[in-house]
Amino acid sequence: MMSDNIKKYGLPALLIISLFFNAFAALMLLQNSTSTASALQGDEAEKIPLDYENFKAGWGNAWIGASISDVTPAQAAKALLDRPEGAYVNSVTNNSPAQKADIRPGNILLSFNGRKIRNALQFQNDLAGSEIGVEIYLCVSKDDYRETVYILPEKRPLSLPPVMKSYxxxxxxxxxxxxxxxxxxxxxxxxxxxxxxxxxxxxxxxxxxxxxxxxxxxxxxxxxxxxxxxxxxxxxxxxxxxxxxxxxxxxxxxxxxxxxxxxxxxx
Incomplete structure (x- = not known):
């Protein structure tokens, strides 16, 4: 009798169970897709287009921990530079991004992301306009050779005076x-x-x-x-x-x- 019941009801039951699990899997896939789409929409919503107003809101927050000044003729001659251009490194803060990149006092910063640095103010403005945590690269004069270094700017420490600017x-x-x-x-x-x-x-x-x-x-x-x-x-x-x-x-x-x-x- 049991064998007859299995023959009679087994196949339809298996079919119903199969349909149930297929429907459940489809539902979970839809939920995952919806969650992924929502996450992507959230990521897009967090991306603020770069314009002058939101740029100014973050201007001056990037920091690498190097104190700089204009290059003097004597410093340029010592570094075998054609002219006194760039930013001279006076000091480097311990455990700062600059120190981690092996920038040292006496080095001269010659370019910022491929653009020539003519003076200290120009470098400060380049850095001030950088994004925190986005890698920059500098051409650095070190004694009698030049080296490209890569640095991740950090958020400017609260202990430092705020950067004041009249745009x-x-x-x-x-x-x-x-x-x-x-x-x-x-x-x-x-x-x-x-x-x-x-x-x-x-x-x-x-x-x-x-x-x-x-x-x-x-x-x-x-x-x-x-x-x-x-x-x-x-x-x-x-x-x-x-x-x-x-x-x-x-x-x-x-x-x-x-x-x-x-x-x-x-x-």
Missing amino acids: PYLGVTVDDVSEGSNEEEHLEDAEKEGGVLVEYVIPGSPAEQAGLLQGDIIMSFNSRKTRTLREFLSDLAGCEPGQTVRMCIIREEIRKTLFVTLTRSVI
Whole structure:
């Protein structure tokens, strides 16, 4: 009798059980997919686009623990440099990012992420515009040789005086050049890499008065290459109201140099 019942009900029961587990597995897969999608949406929501306002909010927070000054002619001659440029390292804080990267007093910092450092203030502005925990690289003169070192800036210690800054006003909305855009093609035709796109020029602003137009691509700022939006904002934040800066731009196939006198921020 039991054998007959198994023959009679066993196959339908197995089929029902199989369908149940398949449905349960599908439900769990859907839940996992939903959770993953939610997590991704959360990650995207945390990414704040880089613009001048949120850039200023974090400006000056990065720290590597090196005290610097301008390079003197004597220091440049000792390091076999052609001219007194760069940032001279006076001291290094114990257990700081600079010490961990083997930067020592007497070293001279020559470039920051591939851009030449002309003086101590320029280096300080480059560092101030850096992201905490995002690796930077420096070309360092050490006695009679040069070395590239990599450093992870840390958050500026609370025991140090806060960085005070009066940000200048230019009057433009800018962004990185988009991949595959017409602007990128113009750069490729000009055999240039990077650049910052002017998306909007505020009427009556210093930028408009200097002749900057929507669609212009800013290639350099005070004779330093401008490859990314962060580099441009670092250079701009390092200026003072009333200062006149020089910007090299590409406008379609034409290259121009514009001089802009910055004013005090209107905000």
